[in-house]
Amino acid sequence: MxxxxxxxxxxxxxxxxxxxxxxxxxxxxxxxxxxxxxxxxxxxxxxxxxxxxxxxxxxxxxxxxxxxxxxxxxxxxxxxxxxxxxxxxxxxxxxxxxxxxxxxxxxxxxxxxxxxxxxxxxxxxxxxxxxxxxxxxxxxxxxxxxxxxxxxxxxxxxxxxxxxxxxxxxxxxxxxxxxxxxxxxxxxxxxxxxxxxxxxxxxxxxxxxxxxxxxxxxxxxxxxxxxxxxxxxxxxxxxxxxxxxxxxxxxxxxPAFKELCESRIFYNSFIEKTNSVDKSKTFTAYINEKSLSKFYGQKKCNLNCFKEMGYTFETRFDDTLGKYDLYIK
Missing domain, CATH: 3.20.20.70 (Aldolase class I)
Structure with a gap:
């Protein structure tokens, strides 16, 4: 590095x-x-x-x-x-x-x-x-x-x-x-x-x-x-x-502009992939472990937004994924 x-x-x-x-x-x-x-x-x-x-x-x-x-x-x-x-x-x-x-x-x-x-x-x-x-x-x-x-x-x-x-x-x-x-x-x-x-x-x-x-x-x-x-x-x-x-x-x-942008990538991806998800059921979001902070967002802004939208999910890691990849199961 x-x-x-x-x-x-x-x-x-x-x-x-x-x-x-x-x-x-x-x-x-x-x-x-x-x-x-x-x-x-x-x-x-x-x-x-x-x-x-x-x-x-x-x-x-x-x-x-x-x-x-x-x-x-x-x-x-x-x-x-x-x-x-x-x-x-x-x-x-x-x-x-x-x-x-x-x-x-x-x-x-x-x-x-x-x-x-x-x-x-x-x-x-x-x-x-x-x-x-x-x-x-x-x-x-x-x-x-x-x-x-x-x-x-x-x-x-x-x-x-x-x-x-x-x-x-x-x-x-x-x-x-x-x-x-x-x-x-x-x-x-x-x-x-x-x-x-x-x-x-x-x-x-x-x-x-x-x-x-x-x-x-x-x-x-x-x-x-x-x-x-x-x-x-x-x-x-x-x-x-x-x-x-x-x-x-x-x-x-x-000052943390890159962090905001990377969090936005995960926000957009999550919304797109959960568009047809039944909010009454719990699902799993898979990401690379190194991307956790990006997925949650600055001060957990993404996580808080997802909860306010009514989504119930757990986060698991799949280290075969790229740093901006996300899939829902």
Whole structure:
């Protein structure tokens, strides 16, 4: 099992555009740009903390568009990290689709980068333009193919509920991601940060964000889509930080968003499978033992709802089942 990434933030550096939703300082609570000494000190401390477990962790450069930053600065950071690739499992970077080409991939290979994530956000060109992304869906496709050609581990990041997007457009983005066959995906429901264009649109009434309930409904479906395609979701929802909560609007952020979505999957499955069940009789719900908390829901919300609906059942385990599987007997 992998440990958390050893993350080194380079907030907003290298981004040639100011996307509608972006305020990296408010999201991360950080604006300082790390030096090579910072990288070295961070990784040395991580080695001391993790010991033998360091081999299961990745060095991760996040927060900006890594391949779009000043090339000399990028190489300085990579040079500082490279000696530690003998200790950690590799280097992961995040960047823009329009700043990937063969030349930069050669550089990344030289410094032992192993994983590249593309901040695609949407595969709908109208949505990309409306949010000032500065790249097209074709750029995502082109960059994805190049990254796979060079045999990097490959990830895609999407944002649901962006300005001008819809439920159907978000499903479409997930479908196009699946066609590109990434190793991993990250899904970030849009959070409206203060001091952004998105905040202005929201405050003027031009942008109505998804409610938390709508986001949970959508993302519970996306989980099943990627699960079926055997694509691992390595993040669902933004990491919690006091800065994020303090500087966000609309009250549609939840720190345990993934848990809500996974519980919704079981809620929907249970309702579907018990639609014709005689409520006067006791039945058995079978799940994988590791899925018990997901089935019961946060603070047992699912279990309480099922009881209020009049269902009487017992829960048993079948460890041949997948983590989102459920059957009734």
């Amino acid at each position: 992998k440990h958390s990434n050893i993350s080194i933030f380079i907030p907003h550096n290298g981004c040639p555009h100011q996307c509608s939703f972006c305020n990296q300082k408010n999201i991360t609570g950080q604006s300082y740009q790390p030096t090579k000494e910072d990288v070295k000190n961070t990784l040395e401390n991580a080695v001391n903390d993790l010991g033998e477990n360091a081999k299961n962790a990745e060095i991760a450069f996040f927060g900006g568009s890594f391949t779009a930053i000043d090339r000399d600065y990028m190489i300085t950071l990579l040079e500082a990290a490279k000696p530690f690739t003998k200790i950690f499992s590799g280097i992961r970077i995040s960047t823009r689709p329009d700043y990937i080409d063969e030349e930069v991939l050669e550089v990344l290979k030289k410094y032992n980068v192993t994983s590249i994530e593309l901040g695609a956000q949407s595969m709908d060109d109208f949505v990309l333009k409306a949010n000032n992304r500065g790249h097209s869906s074709y750029d995502v496709i082109k960059a994805s193919k190049l990254i796979k050609k060079y045999n990097f581990s490959f990830g895609l990041q999407m944002m649901t509920g962006l300005y001008s997007s819809t439920y159907e457009k978000d499903i479409y983005t997930a479908q196009k991601f699946i066609e590109l066959k990434p190793n991993t995906v990250r899904i970030y429901p849009t959070v409206i940060m203060k001091e952004t264009e998105l905040a202005n649109l929201y405050l003027s009434g031009k942008f109505v964000p998804y409610t938390l309930e709508q986001s949970v409904d959508l993302c519970s479906r996306l989980i099943l889509m990627f699960e079926k395609a055997d694509i691992k979701i390595i993040r669902l929802g933004l990491h919690y930080s006091e800065s994020l909560v303090k500087h966000s609007l609309a009250n549609n952020y939840h």
